[in-house]
Amino acid sequence: MTDTTQNTLSLRLKTETAIEHDRMEMLMEQAKVFESKENYAQFTLSQYYFQRDIEYLYQSTAVGAVIPDLDIRGRSEAARQDLTDLGIQPQGMDISTLHVRYPQALGWIYVSEGSTLGAAFLFKEAQAKLGFSADFAARNLAAYPEGRMRVWKRFKQALDDAQFSPSEQQQVVDGAMQAFAHFGDLLSHLDTLK
Ligand code: HEM
Numbered sequence: 001m002t003d004t005t006q007n008t009l010s011l012r013l014k015t016e017t018a019i020e021h022d023r024m025e026m027l028m029e030q031a032k033v034f035e036s037k038e039n040y041a042q043f044t045l046s047q048y049y050f051q052r053d054i055e056y057l058y059q060s061t062a063v064g065a066v067i068p069d070l071d072i073r074g075r076s077e078a079a080r081q082d083l084t085d086l087g088i089q090p091q092g093m094d095i096s097t098l099h100v101r102y103p104q105a106l107g108w109i110y111v112s113e114g115s116t117l118g119a120a121f122l123f124k125e126a127q128a129k130l131g132f133s134a135d136f137a138a139r140n141l142a143a144y145p146e147g148r149m150r151v152w153k154r155f156k157q158a159l160d161d162a163q164f165s166p167s168e169q170q171q172v173v174d175g176a177m178q179a180f181a182h183f184g185d186l187l188s189h190l191d192t193l194k
Helices: 008-017 019-030 035-059 061-066 076-085 104-130 148-161 168-189
Strands: none
Touching: 008 019, 008 104, 008 148, 008 168, 019 035, 019 104, 019 168, 035 076, 035 104, 035 168, 061 104, 104 148
């Protein structure tokens, strides 16, 4: 019997980017994000810049047609407020997604949305090790008001409902790989972020 879920875009994204996800976890460990307030602040800068890059892609009409609830997504404003809590004024970096087209953009957004799941663990660590919260310095790691899983499932469903051809799916996967590579670069150079 054929498994009809086998070739869904959401499943392809999960399986075909799994190695990159593992690499992110390793980089996070190496960055010792929760070892000090200074390390955490540099990590928050990376979140801020990445979220800004992602939110730039929300302007695309084609993206909005696939993901109709973009208005509740995105955490750059939360990260910016966290930076203010931490006494940091971001100096600004160029937007890295100016060249990203549809449907690759959906892969970038996938990486950002999926990262809200892992953020549940990071949020707990930020609370336990640094005393931060959803109201102070860890807003960007807090759950969406509706709950992480619900918002995530709706995102995956929207991607699958779009019924992309295999080659379009490949472009979305490519976009996700680009986004992981970009966030990996940020994580590898946290100490240089301003
Ligand atoms: C220490 C760091 C991290 C941990 C512990 C972690 C943990 C997790 C866990 C447990 C899930 C699966 C949740 C579920 O299916 O119920 C997940 C999913 C995901 N995470 Fe992470 N994560 C981390 C960092 C990151 C980073 C830095 C990114 C990207 C910037 C990221 C992107 C994703 C994506 C895209 C998914 C969705 C996978 C799918 O398609 O199901 N994660 N993460």
